[in-house]
Amino acid sequence: MSKRDYYDVLGVAKGASAEELKKAYRAKAKELHPDRNKDKPEAEAQFKEVNEAYEVLKDADKKAAYDRFGHAAFDGGMGGGGHHPGGRGNADFASAFSDVFDDLFGDFMGGQRGGGRQRAARGSDLRYNLRVTLEEAYAGLQKTITVPSSVQCTACNGSGAEGGAEPTTCPTCSGMGKVRAQQGFFTVERTCPTCSGLGQIIKNPCKSCGGAGRVQKERALSVNIPAGVETGTRIRLAGEGEAGLRGGPPGDLYIFIEVKKHEIFEREANNLYCRVPVSMATAALGGDIEVPTIDGGRSRVKIPAGSQSGNQMRLRGKGMPGLRGGGHGDMFIELAVETPVNLTARQKELLKEFEELSEDNNPESHSFFKSVKSFWDSMKG
Structure with missing residues (x-):
């Protein structure tokens, strides 16, 4: 029986992204897992089929080969050894196929495609969620936060070697970070298993960081929160993320702002809304009332005679400041005419x-x- 198309197995279109493939695989694997389908003997075969499809499509090289040649890329139809796509011998078909061109044209084009060792790994970006009050968002503030992260090891200055010694060239790959192996007609290139692609090894790892070049530590950072921030505002602190591996550059720290709800004011963009109850007599006869403003002050508002619930009055410039300038928004007073209770x-x-x-x-x-x-x-x- 012929194999089903891998894209049909996962239930995605041929042009699906890596994220879409991953999402579809997880859903299918969860649905068909044998532990959840003990009364369905066919589920195990379907589960294996889903795994086989994803093993090919998640790998960019294998996916490229499959898109071009279909199942023939892995079942021996293209001159290979008939290995299963999930096994070691099939395939790195696309990698091997591209290596043929590397060997033939690499020198002519000025070097190997993708050759050379990897650079020291950049540190991960960090996210910090910060809640502020509406008053703080109005005025802006300087805030000190504590961030748990990886920092450069001071004992080895980030090198990962005891005493800060320099790493030595990997003897397996001679510093290239990759090794090549002959598989029949093809030469296959893989990441060096000894140095994990770094091209260097540490003979005497630092005792403080275990050779990673970084250690876990909490840091206190002073953050400037500008006036006008709102929920969803993102502040980037370059170089304040995790330290890189073995002296690699640090990542960034992203601070995501959440503005707490206020008991008096409701915010919409740069405008503020305040619902003010007024007595039936004041609404009918008119009068003056005092309302609070977000800066802590007071404003006197004149209520016209015959006002109804829902009527609005505007106080210009009494709203929130613009995050990037442009003045302040407005404050809107919404009247709520109150019906008297507990009458004598x-x-x-x-x-x-x-x-x-x-x-x-x-x-x-x-x-x-x-x-x-x-x-x-x-x-x-």
Whole structure:
């Protein structure tokens, strides 16, 4: 029986990215794992099929060979030894195929393709999540944070060798970081197993760092948080990530800002919104109220007579500052007319008397119920 297409096995399109292939593989492997399908004997074969497909497609060289030649790239159809794609002998088919061209044209083109040892590994980037208040985001601040990370070993100055001695050239690959082996017609190039591609080895590793050239340590860093930051703002501190392996350059530190919710203000971009309750009498008669501002001050706002819930008033320039300049946003006051509760008998009496005299004082209610009456009349007709 002919083999299924590897892309069909994983359920992805032929142009799928490495991340899409990985995601599809994980989903399929989880779904078909024999431990989860003890009542389905065919699941084990399908599970192996998924693993075989991913073993080929996750490797750029093998994937390139498969895209060009299909299963023939690994089953002997291209003159190979008929090895399984997951095994050692098949294949590095694409690598071997490209090595033929390296051997033929490498000197002519000015050197080997991809030859030479790897450089000392760069340190990893780090992420630090920092929560600030809305007031801090408004004013900006200088904050000291503690970051656990790898730092350069001081005992060996990052070399990984005891006493800071220089590493020696790897005897297996002669400092190239790669070794070549003959497999039938092809010459296959692989990363040197002795030095892991670095081209150098350490005969006497540093006792403090075990030869890594870096150690774990907490560092205190002073961070400048500019005014106007919002949730999702990212601050990059170059060179403040993990130290590189064996003297390699350090990574970067990325600080992700999260602005806490405020009990009074709600933020939208650079504008602030504040919901202010007002009494029914103040809304009807008008008046002045004092509202807080994010800088800790107060602003006096005039409430027009006849104001309704939801009405907004703008205080220009009382919002958040722009992160990259451009002035401040605005602050919007939203009125919430409050209905009185726990009325006394006298208050109820006065409200009933007021209601009897208020036929022309509620235009929205009058208009609504007039429309309702017309609707009901039309339904009867």
